[in-house]
Amino acid sequence: MNMQLPLKLGRATGVVMNAMAEGAVLEGNLSCKGDLRLDGTVQGEVKIEGRLVIGAQGSIHGPVRCQNVHVLGKVNGPIEATESILLSATAQVTGDISAPKLVVEEGAQLSGRCTMQALRPVYAGDAHAKTA
DSSP states (O other), X not given: XXXXXOOSSSOOOOOOEEEEOTTOEEESXXXXXXXXXXXXXXXXXXXXXXXXXXXXXXXXXXOEEEEEEEESSEEXXXXXXXXXXXXXXXXEEESOEEOSEEEEOTTOEEESOEEOOOOOOXXXXXXXXXXX
């Protein structure tokens, strides 16, 4: 199932969102080039090259690495985002989190350390600089 889903934080990637439905269970690592809405359960590492939305019924038991993440459900493991993390009021996170931008709504539960580092500036002389 594919859908478009606006988020409060992070840039739109312009990619159709992939989805993993409630009741689906994956035991193993999950990687995706593009955005993903997760309403099922993943027991393993999750790597998303885009935006990850963990729905209220969704859960991840393992490390998460992505560009932007919006957590409404449960994560038991570290979260590392290159741009932003949004923990909604229903979020339950057990593990360290790291991102340049963080929003935590009242009611969200976080048990772990939080590290926030500024986005690395891009200079014209930077060999890795991206042009628009």
